[in-house]
Amino acid sequence: MGSRIVAGTGSPVLVGRAAELDALVSAAQSPPAVLLLEGEAGVGKTRLIEEFLARPELAGHRVLAGRCQASREPFPYGVVVEALLSAENRLPAAVRHSPLFGVLGRHLPELVPQLPPPPEPAGDSRGEAHRLFRAVRRLLALLGPLVLVAEDLQWADDGSRRLLRYLMSDPPPQTVVLVTYRPEESPGGTPLGRAHRPAPGRTSIRVRLDPLDAGDVRRLAAALLGEPDVSAEFAASLHRCTAGVPLLVAETVDALRDTGEVASADEAAARRLLDAAGVPASSREMAAERLGALSPAARRVTEAAAVLAEPVPAGVLAAVAGLDAARGGRALDLALERAALIETAGFCYGFRHDLAQRAVYGTIPGPRRQEMHRRAVRALLGQRPEPWARLSEHSRRAGDPAGALRFGEAAADRAIDAGDPATAIGLLQALLAAPDLGLATSDVDRLAAKLGAVAANGVSQTEVLGTLEGLLADGRLSPALAAEIRLGLGLLLVRQADGLEAARVEIEVALTGLGHRPDLAARGMAVLALPFIGATPLRTHLPWLDRVEALISATDDPRLRLTLTANNLCSRLHTGDRGAWAVLDDLPADAGTPEERRQLARLYCNAADAGAWTGHHRWARSLLRRGSRLAAGSGSPYVVSTARTTGMHVDWLEGAWNGLEQRATALREEYRDLLPVASELSLVLGLLAAARGAWERAAGYWAATGVHQADNAVTPVAIAAHGGMAGVLLAQDAAGPAAAEADRGLELLRTKGVWAWAGDLIPVAAEAYCRAGRPASAHALLAELDRETSALAAPMARAALAHARGIVMAHEGEPEAAARSFEQARAQYERLPAPYPAALTAERLSHCRLDQGDTEAAGALGVLADAFAALGAPRDAARCRHAFRSTGAVTPSRRGRRGYGDELSPREHDVARLLADGHTNREIGEALFLSVRTVEQHVANVLRKLRVRSRTEVVAIAPRDRPRPVPDEA
Incomplete structure (x- = not known):
């Protein structure tokens, strides 16, 4: 890069060149040495030389540097002369006293005052050249130790090549000769005019600098x-x-x-x-250089490649260039020889990178460019399968809008049929946005209808929203299609942050204009019936549910029936409708058409999501497998995204936490623009962080769920997030704020009226009320939950009811009754399965039994500590160990304690995780029930074993989800 980079674009660090730099430095330490550095234009040869010369190993070396010029003006020995000029005013005194150096004056007039008089002419050119070469070599020996740098030898004059061959065949002692060149532009591929053969015993290496990965x-x-x-x-x-x-x-x-x-x-x-x-200036310069070195025919072939914009066979290039096959082949040979084009796989030819193609394309005059695009259409029409998208683009640039529309729509249709909504969306958007196509209203209607239909299956929807909003505003749609597009806009807004209320408005407005499309109107109604959208009460959704149910019964269209059932049945599952689960038994395992298959996949995945939220975890896992299998081949990335997210949620619920944080984080980044997906993943990440004592990080994740904006949140996610935040406040002994947070969650739950979602909130709310001095609120809540869920298929809410009853009874000094409730809750959680709340209720059960004088219950705390540790909940494990020790119980003797050597022990893993989250020693001690002094010892061990010097370095490398052994330490 070096001096060719414009101001401000130089990299502050050298990237990806460590091996090449080390090779150059290593060779330079064994002088005399010859270093050949090759690579294409712009690949970073000069930048690497700058770094090389700055290395401390070369600190005592003089640097003489010259660069060959692309100009064809005669400049004999130019690159060496330029390098020697940099030694001006620093020539040793011995130079003045040796007649040999007088020959330098003819080529270096700036040095004449420091040189002896010129010798008599040798009488022949070879003799003169030999005297000059000897003088240069002797001068370099006197100036050493030095590095002689000669750049861009592909442009060197013959004299420079001969002189450099002489110097490189036997470099002076303490001299490093470093030359650079572009092999693809060197005459005959040899920058020195012939192959370099180093003298025996001399160091010589060739380093190739490839582009970065x-x-x-x-x-x-x-x-x-x-x-x-x-x-x-x-x-x-x-x-x-x-x-x-x-x-x-x-x-x-x-x-x-x-x-x-x-x-x-x-x-x-x-x-x-x-x-x-x-196109950057350097690309334009490189294109001009290479085009200037071509014959007219080779230039036309290169221009044809720029018009085609992707590698093609030689015959297609010749046809677009307007050449016969033989002449086109010869022209292509020259273009390849001069590196204007390259050969790719399968005997196809094109440009090395997009910028080179765009640079050449910009040099083609308009009329010739348009004619080449016409030839490209003719040349590509015979290919199979037809490259419809390329034909559309060439037609547009050739001034044929009808062809551009016809081919572009064919490309979109093929992408839809192939289950590739992202490609179809891009093609349809491009057609709708092209001002030069002159689309009629019927064309806009047809394309917009296809865009709205296919966008529902994709995941890249932000751009589609803008396109649909623009179509509704620009007046190109017919009134009937405007209603359809408004519905499509509403269906997409449902998936966007801050879009739920706007979605409801758009869908309700669209319904007034969809009398001509009862099938689409039914889809809109089915979305309005979804109970998990915002804070709208369930009683508002129920009439829509009933209307859609009637439409399902009345329709003979299997696709519409599946589409509506995927929403309506799963809405009823969410509400805890006991009869809805039986309907799943009658569903088919597969479907006939691709669209029916997509809707069946959506149905199964939606049902799995409902199972995860209401406590049917085994159902959820089974349904998810069926739905994912159907979705994978159905061309519905959005369904795939929801299936993957539900899988993460079920992993949390079932205690499959190993690696879950990394997987959920990556998935959230992938689907960050999809509200239902990103918010549920944020909830899971917050719950994981809280279980590990990383409370600030947990709060950040829960804030991202939309918990503070109920109208634009996924309701069960927001309710669970309120429960998580209240639980963290309780862990910090902030009972009053925890009760207030529980109030906010219960307000949303009561407003919505879907009590099947209560499981993540009720136990923590009951404990918060008891500890905040509000036992009456706790009793009222239990009665309300019992009343609202007694007739529901909501096993998580019912387990939470037993759990919460135990908490209230234990707080009121009734350990026997509390123990019965905890035992009931544990059994219910285990049946779901939900191992984490099962272990939490088992811990409470042990404390109740200890309160009743059952000393054997202490052993259960030790077992639970191991269970929590294996699950990945270090704070809970530490709390159980602390409680176990406080009973005075003795850990059964083991034959020696396991030694971990340089590996982290389970306790050190816990400390490392908390260090990585930025906790202080005091906070770590509070989270793990350890003294600050003990924490200090663990921190020192972590730093030593991880071979880092500071706590901040642990942030970057501490393991978060490493498989954990069963702890060996109490």
Whole structure:
């Protein structure tokens, strides 16, 4: 990169070149040495040399540097002469006293005052050259130790090549000769004019500098932007655009520096940003250089490749260039020889990267470019399968809007049939947004209807929302289609943060105009019937549920029946309708058409979600397997996203926590724009963090669920988040705030009226009320829950009722009655299964038995400590160990305690996790029931075993979900 980079685009760090740099430095330490550094233009040769020369191993070396010029003006021995000029005013005195150095004056007039008089001419050119070569070598020996740098040898004059061959065949002592070149532009592929053969006993290495891989491009972009990281999607798009050439990466990033959230751009945003950034100056310069070196026919072939914009066979290139096969083949040979084009797999030819293609495309005059696009349509029409999308683009650029519409719509239809909604959405959006197609109202209606239908199956919906809103505003839609598009907009808004209330409004307005499409009206009603949207009371949803139920019974359309059932049946499952679960037994295992298969997959996955929220965990796992299998091949990424999220929720419920944090975090990032998915994953991550004592992190996750904006939240998620926040406050002995948080959660639960979702909130609410001095509130809550859930299929809520009864009875000094309730709750939780609340109730049961004088109950606390530790709940494990020790019980003798050596012990794992979350020693002690002094010892062990020097380094590397052994320490 070096001096060719424009100001402000140089990387503050060298990325991806450690091995090459080490190889150069190692060779330079055994002089005399010859270092050949090869790589294409912009790959970073100069930048690597700068880093090489700055290494401390070369601190005592003089540096003489020259660069060959692309100009064809005669400049004999130019690169060496330029290098020697940098030694001006620093020539040793011995130079003045040796007649040999007089020959240098003819080529270095700036040094004449320091040189002896020139010798008599040798009489022949070879003799003169030999005297010059000897003088240069002797001068370098006197100036050593030194590094002679000669860059860009592909442009070297013949004299420079001969002189460098002479010097490199036997370099002076204490001299390192470093030359760089572009192999693809060197005459005959040899920058020195012939192969370099090092003298015996001399150090010589050849280092090839390849473009950066995608990971290194990501690190380089982050360094250039001054960000800790950039998104993988942006880095991948940037790598594809630049082929990993550092100069192009640097110039492209510099052009994007002021365009907004570059670092966090997703794939679609990255494409838009990179297209808008234009072609960097270096790409235009490289394109001009290479085109200038081509014959007219080779230039036309290269232009044809730019028009086609992707690798194609030689015959297609020739046809688009307007050449016959033989002439086109010869022209292609020259374009390949001059590195204007490259060969890719399968004997296809194109450009090394997108920027090179765009740079050449920009040089083609408009009329010739349009004619080439017409030829491209003719050349591609015969291919099978037909490249409809490419044909559409070529038709548009050839000035044929009818062809562009016909081919583009065919491409979208094929993507829909293939189950690829993302591609179909992009194609339809492009057609609707193209101002040069002159679409009629009927065309807009048809394309918009397809877009609205396919968008429901995709996950990249932010852009679709803007397109649909624009269509409703620009007046191009017919009134009938406007209602359909408004419905589609509402269906998408349901999935967006802050979009639930807007969705309800859009759907209700759309229903007034859908008399001509009762099937679509039914879909809108089914969404209005969904009980988990916002804070709308269940009583408002029930009439819609009944209306949709009637439509399901009346329709003969199997697709519509499945579509409506996927919403309505699962809505009833959420509410705890006992009869709804029996309906699942009558559902088919598969469906006939792709759309019916998508709807059946959605039905099973929705039912699994309802099972997870109401306590039918085994049902949920089974239904999820069926739905995921159907969704995987049905072309419905949105259903896949909800299935994966429900799977994470069920993993939490069933105690499958190993690796769950990493999986849920990655999935949340992947689906961050989908409210139902991202909010449920945030809930799970918060519950995991709370179980590990990371309370601040848990609060951050729960805030992201929308818990503080009930009207725009997924209701069961918000209710559970209120329960989690109240539980954390109780753990910090903040009973009053915990009771207030429980009040807020219960207000939402009562407003909504779906008591089947009460399981995550009721036990913590009961404890908060008891500890805050509000026992009457606790008793009233238990009576209310019993009344509201007695007739429901809501096993989690019923287990929570028994759990909460035990809490209230224990608080009121009735250990025997409390023990019976805890035993009942534990059995119910275990049947679900829900091992974490089962262990929590078992812990309370042990305390009740201890209060009754059952000393054997102490042993159960030790067993529970191991169970909590194996589950991944270190705070609960520590609490049980502390309680066990406080009873005076003695841990059964083991034959020695296991030694962990350099591995972290289970307790040190717990400490490391809390360190990684930024906790102080005091906070760690409180979470793990340890003294501060004991924590200090554990922290010292963690730092030593992880080989880090400070607590902040543990943040980056502490394991969070590593498989945990059963603890060996009490």
